[in-house]
Amino acid sequence: VAETDRDEIEGLAAEYVLGTLDDSERRAAEARYAADPAFRAAVSDWERRLQPLADSAREQPPQAATFDRILARIDAAPPAATGANVVSLRREVRRWRISTGVLGAMAAALAAILVVDRATVPAPQTEFVAVLTAEGAKPAFVATVNIAAGTVSIRQLAEAAVAPADRSFELWSIEPGATPKSLGIIEQASYTAPVAASGAGVTFAITEEQAGGSPDGKPHGPVVFSGELVATE
Amino acid sequence: LSLEGQAELVVLMGRVAAGDREGFRLLYQRSSAKLYASVRRILRSEAAAEDAVQEAFVRIWRRAGDFDATIASPIAWMTTIARHSAIDSLRRSAERISASSAGDQEILDGLADDSAPAAGALAGGGLARCLEGVEPDKRNMVLLAYCYGWSREELASRFNRPVATVKTLLRRTLIALKECLGGRD
Numbered sequence: 535v536a537e538t539d540r541d542e543i544e545g546l547a548a549e550y551v552l553g554t555l556d557d558s559e560r561r562a563a564e565a566r567y568a569a570d571p572a573f574r575a576a577v578s579d580w581e582r583r584l585q586p587l588a589d590s591a592r593e594q595p596p597q598a599a600t601f602d603r604i605l606a607r608i609d610a611a612p613p614a615a616t617g618a619n620v621v622s623l624r625r626e627v628r629r630w631r632i633s634t635g636v637l638g639a640m641a642a643a644l645a646a647i648l649v650v651d652r653a654t655v656p657a658p659q660t661e662f663v664a665v666l667t668a669e670g671a672k673p674a675f676v677a678t679v680n681i682a683a684g685t686v687s688i689r690q691l692a693e694a695a696v697a698p699a700d701r702s703f704e705l706w707s708i709e710p711g712a713t714p715k716s717l718g719i720i721e722q723a724s725y726t727a728p729v730a731a732s733g734a735g736v737t738f739a740i741t742e743e744q745a746g747g748s749p750d751g752k753p754h755g756p757v758v759f760s761g762e763l764v765a766t767e
Numbered sequence: 768l769s770l771e772g773q774a775e776l777v778v779l780m781g782r783v784a785a786g787d788r789e790g791f792r793l794l795y796q797r798s799s800a801k802l803y804a805s806v807r808r809i810l811r812s813e814a815a816a817e818d819a820v821q822e823a824f825v826r827i828w829r830r831a832g833d834f835d836a837t838i839a840s841p842i843a844w845m846t847t848i849a850r851h852s853a854i855d856s857l858r859r860s861a862e863r864i865s866a867s868s869a870g871d872q873e874i875l876d877g878l879a880d881d882s883a884p885a886a887g888a889l890a891g892g893g894l895a896r897c898l899e900g901v902e903p904d905k906r907n908m909v910l911l912a913y914c915y916g917w918s919r920e921e922l923a924s925r926f927n928r929p930v931a932t933v934k935t936l937l938r939r940t941l942i943a944l945k946e947c948l949g950g951r952d
Contacts, residue, residue: 545938548945551847553854554912554919554937560851567833574838580941581843583948586894587913588846591804596820601795604824605788611825713818752814 547576551584599756606757610737611710664738666759674759675720677705677738688720697742703758704747708737719747736763772797776841784831791828798842799824802849809853809916819856823849854916897947905940908933 549555550563566573666675677688688705697703697720706714720740739760741753748754776797782790803820810816826848834844898906904926911917911925919937923930 541942544942544945548941549934549937552909552912552937552941553850553916554922554934556919557858574835577847578835578839578844581847582840583894583945584913585840585843585846587910588801588805588843588850591801591808591914593800593804594807595800596803597817600799600817600821601792601824604795604821604828607821607825608828711822 543573543576547573548580550577551580606739606760609762610708611735664761664763666738666740666761675740679763700745701742702745702747703740704743706739706741706753708739710735714753716748716751738763773841777836780831780834780841783828784834795824798845801842802845805846805850806853808914809850810856815856819853820849823852826852857916893948897944900947901940901943905936908937909940
């Protein structure tokens with residue numbers, strides 16, 4: 535029986551590294567990896583044995599911006615902040631446009647209110663806020679999500695937080711482990727549209743996109759400002 | 768990768784486990800081209816590959832504390848994470864692999880290339896020699912799974928065998944490779 539067990543561990547470890555386990559088998563193997571030193575050792579041996587196959591792939595650097603995007607994802611979902619209180623974002627997010635009531639007064643707020651789809655998952659917290667900053671810089675925007683009231687508001691704080699000519703700032707919500715979802719272009723005087731509600735652990739980011747926003751619903755431009763949504767109470 | 772390179776990665780992995788972002792940046796610099804190569808081979812779409820390599824490094828950041836330098840090689844450990852990220856993306860997407868296995872011989876040739884003086888190439892030579900000794904269908908199953916992320920189902924359909932048989936063949940072939948390589952731990 536011990537021999538059979540060893541064969542089973544060996545075969546499982548080999549297929550785990552090979553990548554042919556199905557979803558539930560892989561999850562079980564990952565749990566076993568964390569808990570069982572013998573399995574961990576078997577996996578490590580298989581990784582080493584088969585590594586020459588990985589080495590045979592032609593090395594190729596990822597895009598220049600990739601590392602910053604990785605950091606943004608990490609900041610979007612620090613392990614400590616990902617928990618039961620993360621409210622899932624709804625798939626359908628429509629574009630909205632920001633209202634600027636005070637164009638002349640740059641220091642004054644560029645304020646906007648979003649109508650949030652009420653049918654979101656109930657959250658223990660009803661108000662969340664994200665302060666969006668460029669790295670190491672002063673706050674540029676503040677976004678407030680009020681789930682009870684069904685609103686999201688975004689306010690411009692910094693004078694410099696204006697997109698260059700021919701470009702648009704686009705706001706995104708980034709749920710841990712998910713692709714960014716567009717919350718529309720920060721552009722003009724008023725908007726009304728349903729938008730995804732968000733909870734703690736979600737990051738809001740503003741990217742610089744082509745004028746009118748990303749054509750395909752995915753961010754392309756650099757992240758100019760970003761901040762994590764946190765509960766206010 | 769040289770021994771110095773390996774040792775450096777082990778040190779960097781320790782820094783990453785401690786939450787050191789500068790260490791993470793260095794680890795990324797040393798390893799991203801290699802990991803991206805594996806990911807890119809599995810995922811045709813550049814956008815999907817970009818997403819998967821990001822996901823891989825997020826997982827590396829989170830799991831660095833699990834890395835055990837006494838049993839694992841850092842680059843091999845990271846490679847598994849990167850390949851699994853790519854495979855996850857592949858399985859999620861509706862797009863199925865329809866590619867031919869035109870790359871098989873190319874991969875074997877690359878493995879057998881002894882002109883590269885690195886220790887890895889010698890080990891690869893050993894693996895290449897052992898793979899040469901495996902019956903072509905079984906060898907191709909292993910290569911398609913490892914290099915291109917093929918699932919058991921895809922292999923079953925391609926090689927016209929039941930899925931359960933594919934699983935058995937894969938495991939037997941891998942064990943045979945291990946024995947051919949000397950069964951070293």
